[in-house]
Amino acid sequence: xxxxxxxxxxxxxxxxxxxxxxxxxxxxxxxxxxxxxxxxxxxxxxxxxxxxxxxxxxxxxxxxxxxxxxxxxxxxxxxxxxxxxxxxxxxxxxxxxxxxxxxxxxxxxxxxxxxxxxxxxxxxxxxxxxxxxxxxxxxxxxxxxxxxxxxxxxxxxxxxxxxxxxxxxxx
Numbered sequence: 001x002x003x004x005x006x007x008x009x010x011x012x013x014x015x016x017x018x019x020x021x022x023x024x025x026x027x028x029x030x031x032x033x034x035x036x037x038x039x040x041x042x043x044x045x046x047x048x049x050x051x052x053x054x055x056x057x058x059x060x061x062x063x064x065x066x067x068x069x070x071x072x073x074x075x076x077x078x079x080x081x082x083x084x085x086x087x088x089x090x091x092x093x094x095x096x097x098x099x100x101x102x103x104x105x106x107x108x109x110x111x112x113x114x115x116x117x118x119x120x121x122x123x124x125x126x127x128x129x130x131x132x133x134x135x136x137x138x139x140x141x142x143x144x145x146x147x148x149x150x151x152x153x154x155x156x157x158x159x160x161x162x163x164x165x166x167x168x169x170x171x
Contacts (some may be wrong), residue, residue, distance in 0.1 A: 002105045003057045004029075005043040005093040008073075009112040010052075011080040019075050022111050025137070027070045029109075035063045041099055042066060047085035049078030053092070058099030082112050094132060106132040 006029075008022045026044065033040040041057035054073055060066035089108060094100045 001039060001101075002107055003041050003043075003094065003100050004107045004109065005045065005057060005089060007085055007089055007093075007108065007110045007112070008044065008046050009048065009080060009082070009085075009110075010046045010076050011048040011078060016075060023070050023073055025111065027067055030063060030066050030070070035066050036061050041101070043093055043098060044070070044073065045085065045089060045093060046073065046076055047081060047088075048076055049081055050076070051081075051085055051088045052076050053088075056093075056098040058101075080112070082110075085112075086110070108132050108134045110134065110136045112136065 006026050008019075008026070010019050010022070026042075030040075030042055035042065037058060042060070043057040044054040046052040046054060052074075055069055060069060092098060093108075094106050100106065
């Protein structure tokens with residue numbers, strides 16, 4: 001059981017293949033678990049220069065519904081505002097109104113290039129102070145490992161995903 005929220009970067013730094021790779025990553029993640037109220041719940045928010053909340057945790061009670069929603073997530077381009085997106089997640093995504101359950105692990109998985117991060121340490125420490133385990137998957141060209149490390153709860157949460165998409169390993 002767990003409440004998982006994905007924060008997906010859809011900036012103009014990425015091509016359609018990279019953005020589709022993010023969606024594919026989330027779909028494969030969802031396929032690994034039983035989805036539903038008594039199992040794993042998944043929410044998704046996109047960010048670029050604006051925040052585009054797609055759906056709350058608990059909205060989709062089965063895998064079929066979730067995969068269909070992921071498939072139809074639109075591509076929204078803009079500049080990278082990771083700091084604003086993290087602040088939004090901190091305030092909204094893990095609230096009871098958004099489907100968050102008490103006594104269930106809270107996990108945030110951020111897929112980002114983190115080039116436009118301003119207050120990342122303060123925001124990340126705020127997330128960590130609320131029992132949210134944060135993992136970051138660096139995407140885009142040459143993600144900065146030092147900035148990625150500022151977001152994660154544990155240093156081992158850093159991984160580089162884009163090469164897997166580019167070379168067709170994850171598809």
